[in-house]
Structures are given as C-alpha cells and as structure tokens.
Amino acid sequence: MPRPIRTLAAAAAALALVSACNSASTTGSSGTPDAAAGAYYRGVTDDSIKVGGIVSMTSAGGYSKKDTDLGAKARYLRANAEGGVNGRKIDYLGAEDDGQDPARNMAAARKLVQQDKVFAVAPMSSVTFSGADFLEQEKVPTFGWGTLPSFCGPRYLYGFNGCLVPSPGGTLNQTWPEGIAQLLGGARGKSVAIIANDSDAGKFGIRTFRQGFASAGFTVSYAKASVPATAVPSDWSAYVKDVLAGSDGKAPDAVVSVMQTPNNIGLFTALKRAGYKGLLSDPTDYDPGLLTQDATRQALDGVHVLIQFEPFESTSPAMAQFKADIKAASGGRDVPLSMHMLTGYMSAEAV
Structure with a gap:
C-alpha cells in the first residue's frame, strides 16, 4: 500500500x-x-x-x-x-x-x-x-x-x-518542478495546472511556479490565484472544471496547489471524485496529524508534499x-x- x-x-x-x-x-x-x-x-x-x-x-x-x-x-x-x-x-x-x-x-x-x-x-x-x-x-x-x-x-x-518567490529576474528554486518531473518520468510532453488563493502569497506563488514549471519543460495548462483567501469554498466544481479543462481541454498530468490545508482537502477531494488520476502536490500538508481523520486521510492519499527540511x-x-x-x-x-x-x-x- x-x-x-x-x-x-x-x-x-x-x-x-x-x-x-x-x-x-x-x-x-x-x-x-x-x-x-x-x-x-x-x-x-x-x-x-x-x-x-x-x-x-x-x-x-x-x-x-x-x-x-x-x-x-x-x-x-x-x-x-x-x-x-x-x-x-x-x-x-x-x-x-x-x-x-x-x-x-x-x-x-x-x-x-x-x-x-x-x-x-x-x-x-x-x-x-x-x-x-x-x-x-x-x-x-x-x-x-x-x-x-x-x-x-x-x-x-x-x-x-x-x-x-524572488522578484522577476531573480533565481528560481527548481526543486518542486524537477521533483515532479522525476516522478512523471520527465517533463517533456507533460502538463501541469497550478492553483492558488487570491492573496499576496498566492499571486506571488503563481507567478513564481508558472515560470519554474515552464523552465523545467512542462506545459503550464492552467495557472490562477482564483480561490477566495478568506473562506474555503463549499462547492469546488467550477474550479475542478477549469483545472481539468486546462488550455486544450485535456486534463493535466499534475495539479499543483499553492494553498493551505483546508483548501487542499476540498480541492483534492473534488478532483478525485471527478475521476482525476494524475499527480497531486502541495507545499503545506506535511502533517501526520491530518492522517488521523478519515476525510483528510482520503483526500491526501498519494499526495506529494514539498518540504524544505528533514522529514x-x-x-x-x-x-x-x-x-x-x-x-x-x-x-x-x-x-x-x-x-x-x-x-x-x-x-x-x-x-
């Protein structure tokens, strides 16, 4: 397992x-x-x-x-x-x-x-x-x-x-794009969708990771800071539709969320219910406590989490x-x- x-x-x-x-x-x-x-x-x-x-x-x-x-x-x-x-x-x-x-x-x-x-x-x-x-x-x-x-x-x-998240022209950290490329067997011919909250951190994250994944060789099919920052959506269907449609109507090979845990739980659950089988990743959900609850455990099953320290x-x-x-x-x-x-x-x- x-x-x-x-x-x-x-x-x-x-x-x-x-x-x-x-x-x-x-x-x-x-x-x-x-x-x-x-x-x-x-x-x-x-x-x-x-x-x-x-x-x-x-x-x-x-x-x-x-x-x-x-x-x-x-x-x-x-x-x-x-x-x-x-x-x-x-x-x-x-x-x-x-x-x-x-x-x-x-x-x-x-x-x-x-x-x-x-x-x-x-x-x-x-x-x-x-x-x-x-x-x-x-x-x-x-x-x-x-x-x-x-x-x-x-x-x-x-x-x-x-x-x-450096200013334009700064040096990008490519750990996340390169790690996902390795998991997918390379970035060539692969697409990624990036979604974030409509906040300063979300907008900066979208700008940075759009550039980073493109530089790694991915096609970025979707990249928006579109999710409200003040409240977790009760209905994720519109976001799921947009993410899976991408720019060419084809589901992306990976969905990258630059959001916090409550949003990730909702988004990943909705994507899985919609039948999405691609790779899911985020940078915030490395928390063993989340696995003690059935709903969060199911939402995070198989998710790859980027961390900046020893596990x-x-x-x-x-x-x-x-x-x-x-x-x-x-x-x-x-x-x-x-x-x-x-x-x-x-x-x-x-x-």
Missing part, C-alpha cells in the same frame, strides 16, 4: 543554533552599548535578548499556524538551557496573532518594536507581511518561512529556507534533537508533530 503522504525534500536542513546574533538595530540608549561599534542594541541587555514573533494563530478560513510558536519556543528553551547566546538568555515573548490580516500584521510589527522593544522578530509566518518595510526600516532582524518576496533582498529580513521519519541526530526539544517545550508530553513546528524551530535557529 502506498504511503498516504509522500515528500519531495528540498534540502536536509542542518539543525544547529547560530552562535551569534545577526545585524542589530541602533536605537539610541534603549539597549546595551557595543564597545566595538559604539552603538546601542534595542532589546539587548547584559544578560538577555528580547525576541518576539508574528504568526497566524487564527484565520478567517479556520487555518492555524499556532504550532509555529511552539517550535520557536522549543528552540529558544534549549538555547537557554545551553547558556544562551554569547552568555545572554533569550527572552521569547511569544508570537502575536495577525489572523492573516495585513492590518493586524502591521500592528503586530509596530507593537513588538515600539512597545515591547524586541531585538528580533522570529518567527514571522503568515501569508501576508505588510509589516516588512517597517521592520526593515527599523533594522529589526526578522526570520521566517521565505514564501513572500519580502524575504528576498532586504538586509534585515531572512527566510530560514532562503528566498522561494519527521528521519533518524538523524538532528531530528531526534528536534523531537526531544518539542517534547520538553510541551511539558514532557508527546504531541503530534507538524510542519509549522519545524518552520518556527528553524526560524529560531537563526537568532
């Missing part, structure tokens, strides 16, 4: 704490003086470094990335247990919930800097990043999942996994350490692991 969820691993990410902080912000006398640079660092004292996060704990569509906060907390707790960073303990304030709303994302960024006076923001995980320009202007090191152009280029904003099945010392850290942060309880835990954990790595 095939595995319910298969992974296309982008990289086996190293899980090792960087021993020194990145570029700091100069903010007058609110921090600790750096004798060499003659500067003061916001959020840094002789014995602590203040850090906060911005995470979509809630959303209008019911999707939650709350596990991102636990992942970051787990990494900070271990760092502190090992003596902190250069002798300073990390004072993690937890993550602000932006609700996947641009106004709340900006408000969260301003609160963390102006009220909480953090040195860094890590993790930042949302489909919107309206606070990016403000954090860059304030020279606040910010680390998150590089799924938005804001993580591509600015001096103080970093994707723990690099830049996934939980890995027996490497680094993955064993991650699992131990999560258990410690959960009060000794065994909790279901999720991709969002790892994105928070990896974001905290960089501080």
Whole structure:
C-alpha cells in the first residue's frame, strides 16, 4: 500500500543554533552599548535578548499556524538551557496573532518594536507581511518561512529556507518542478495546472511556479490565484472544471496547489471524485496529524508534499534533537508533530 503522504525534500536542513546574533538595530540608549561599534542594541541587555514573533494563530478560513510558536519556543528553551547566546538568555515573548490580516500584521510589527522593544522578530509566518518595510526600516532582524518576496533582498529580513518567490529576474528554486518531473518520468510532453488563493502569497506563488514549471519543460495548462483567501469554498466544481479543462481541454498530468490545508482537502477531494488520476502536490500538508481523520486521510492519499527540511521519519541526530526539544517545550508530553513546528524551530535557529 502506498504511503498516504509522500515528500519531495528540498534540502536536509542542518539543525544547529547560530552562535551569534545577526545585524542589530541602533536605537539610541534603549539597549546595551557595543564597545566595538559604539552603538546601542534595542532589546539587548547584559544578560538577555528580547525576541518576539508574528504568526497566524487564527484565520478567517479556520487555518492555524499556532504550532509555529511552539517550535520557536522549543528552540529558544534549549538555547537557554545551553547558556544562551554569547552568555545572554533569550527572552521569547511569544508570537502575536495577525489572523492573516495585513492590518493586524502591521500592528503586530509596530507593537513588538515600539512597545515591547524586541531585538528580533522570529518567527514571522503568515501569508501576508505588510509589516516588512517597517521592520526593515527599523533594522529589526526578522526570520521566517521565505514564501513572500519580502524575504528576498532586504538586509534585515531572512527566510530560514532562503528566498522561494524572488522578484522577476531573480533565481528560481527548481526543486518542486524537477521533483515532479522525476516522478512523471520527465517533463517533456507533460502538463501541469497550478492553483492558488487570491492573496499576496498566492499571486506571488503563481507567478513564481508558472515560470519554474515552464523552465523545467512542462506545459503550464492552467495557472490562477482564483480561490477566495478568506473562506474555503463549499462547492469546488467550477474550479475542478477549469483545472481539468486546462488550455486544450485535456486534463493535466499534475495539479499543483499553492494553498493551505483546508483548501487542499476540498480541492483534492473534488478532483478525485471527478475521476482525476494524475499527480497531486502541495507545499503545506506535511502533517501526520491530518492522517488521523478519515476525510483528510482520503483526500491526501498519494499526495506529494514539498518540504524544505528533514522529514519527521528521519533518524538523524538532528531530528531526534528536534523531537526531544518539542517534547520538553510541551511539558514532557508527546504531541503530534507538524510542519509549522519545524518552520518556527528553524526560524529560531537563526537568532
């Protein structure tokens, strides 16, 4: 029997704490003086470094990335247990919930800097990043999942996994197109349909992956950010019809969804009910907990998920350490692991 969820691993990410902080912000006398640079660092004292996060704990569509906060907390707790960073303990304030709303994302960024006076923001995980320009202007090191152009280029904003959606002319990451080409026995003569939410992240994703799959040799038969971002459709029939019709009336060899879990469950279920037998893939549903429910297990059966870190099945010392850290942060309880835990954990790595 095939595995319910298969992974296309982008990289086996190293899980090792960087021993020194990145570029700091100069903010007058609110921090600790750096004798060499003659500067003061916001959020840094002789014995602590203040850090906060911005995470979509809630959303209008019911999707939650709350596990991102636990992942970051787990990494900070271990760092502190090992003596902190250069002798300073990390004072993690937890993550602000932006609700996947641009106004709340900006408000969260301003609160963390102006009220909480953090040195860094890590993790930042949302489909919107309206606070990016403000954090860059304030020279606040910010680390998150590089799924938005804001993580591509600015001096103080970093994707723990690099830049996934570069501006036009930037270097594309071809892991996903090349992985799917390998699964299909090559891209020549094969077509792919790409669908996303009507959001900033969805539009950037469509632009990037349309180019990436075309560059890999695929015919892109459909590529639209057409699904509402604020609510999961109750009827997927129109989307399924458009995706399967493509540009020539022929069903694509692969359907790639650049959406979040509730949308993927609905779309994949509807495609399977319509008789679609091609390859299905997305970058967000690597979550063993989804397989505990019959409906989600059936929807994700056979789906290939792109990930940017080691899979939980890995027996490497680094993955064993991650699992131990999560258990410690959960009060000794065994909790279901999720991709969002790892994105928070990896974001905290960089501080």
